[in-house]
Amino acid sequence: MCDGQVDGSGAAGARPSRRAVLGTAAVAGMAAFGAVGAPGRALAAPAPQGGERTDARTRLVLLGTAGGPVPIAERFGISSAVVVGDRTYLFDAGRGSASQYVRAGLPLKSLKAVFVTHLHADHTADLFNYLMLAQASPDGDALVPPVQVFGPGPAGAMGPPFAGPRPVPDVNPDNPTPGLKDLINGSLDANAYTFNIYGREGATPIHPESILRLTEIDVSRTGADPLKNRAPRIRPFTVFEDDRIRVQATLGAHGLVFPAFGFRCETPDGVITFSGDTAYHENIIELAHGSDVLVHEAVSVDYYKDKNQNAAFIEHLKEAHTDVTQVGDVARLAGAGKLVLSHLGPAKPSMVPDRVWYQGARKSYRGPVVVGNDLVTVPLRGKRG
Secondary structure: OOOOOOOEEEOOOOOOOOOEEOOOOOOOOEEEOOOOOOOOOOOOOOOOOOOOOOOOOEEEEEEEOOOOOOOOOOOOOOOEEEEEEEEEEEEOOOOOOHHHHOOOOOHHHHHHEOOOOOOOOHHHOHHHHHHOOOOOOOOOOOOOEEEEEEEOOOOOOOOOOOOOOOOOOOOOOOOOOHHHHHHHHHHHHHHHHHHHHHHHOOOOOOOHOEEEEEEEEEOOOOOOOOEEEEEOOOEEEEEEOOOEEEEEEOOEEEEOOOOEEEEEEOOOOEEEEEEEEEEEEEEEHHHHHOEEEEOOOOOOOOHHHHHHOOOOHHHHHHHOOOOOOHHHHHHHHOOOOOEEEEEOOOOOOOOOHHHHHHHHHHOOOEEEEEEEOOEEEEOHHHHOO
């Protein structure tokens, strides 16, 4: 298979890698600011296929709603599914995502594509688990290749720490900023024994490298830079499209992380936008313009201030995340029909109760607000509802 790369120049390019786990890009778009128009509208309803119910609705399923990598009992790691008829599209795969996917009653064979906002562990902890654990099943429910995966390429460089000297040396200094391809290839190498034994025992019917088709989203032509300008003002650009959904991306501002994406998912029943991890940014407001549902991260800066966190950490929160009181501004300015708060930090209800999240968002947004909890489903009924 060949490497895939969606870029911002309107073309899908290819480049060699040490092993081909990747496939060609599906659709690319113009990413440079001013190169394309506003985000598109909902797609036309698809024709029924393969016995699919004609009254199928699109729905958002919150698989995990916690921000940050620390395991907690009340919420699993950040992950959401958009279900359109008999197809499922996954946005991020944090801690517990694969188990929550099954708990939500979603068939593994329905998974068609995965979109990774950025490569922080709380968004990728379960990404490889889908490949490692869902190849075969006694009831026949398993991943059906190819499952397309879209996410960041290598950052290329890292900025200085927020305050003071770097406390520890870099891990893997020969490749300190790996991208999506390296993440999956390295995980395959580390788990070769498992796959090889399973193959010999007949437990895995196909080679794991034939299941995923990975595409790194190239932002080199957007004017973005990992050191000087990680989130320039750009227009949304298309990274994927089939006969059910169209997915557009933009750059968010997530501290030192580069690139960090937000995604807009246009479906026959409406539009769902995912902010990804980001500070308040006009790119996200444009991406979410006219969305039926905006799923936006939220932090409570006041909580951490009340706990006397140091100034450097508070500054990090402001540069990398959006305070819950600002999330309402994003939803209002985007004209979003409904706001869903997710990737909550802190995520423990004993620290910040749901009512506090709700009240914070409602300070500047008067539409419906859903405080994200695991396995909550938000339906999109569109014009057919």
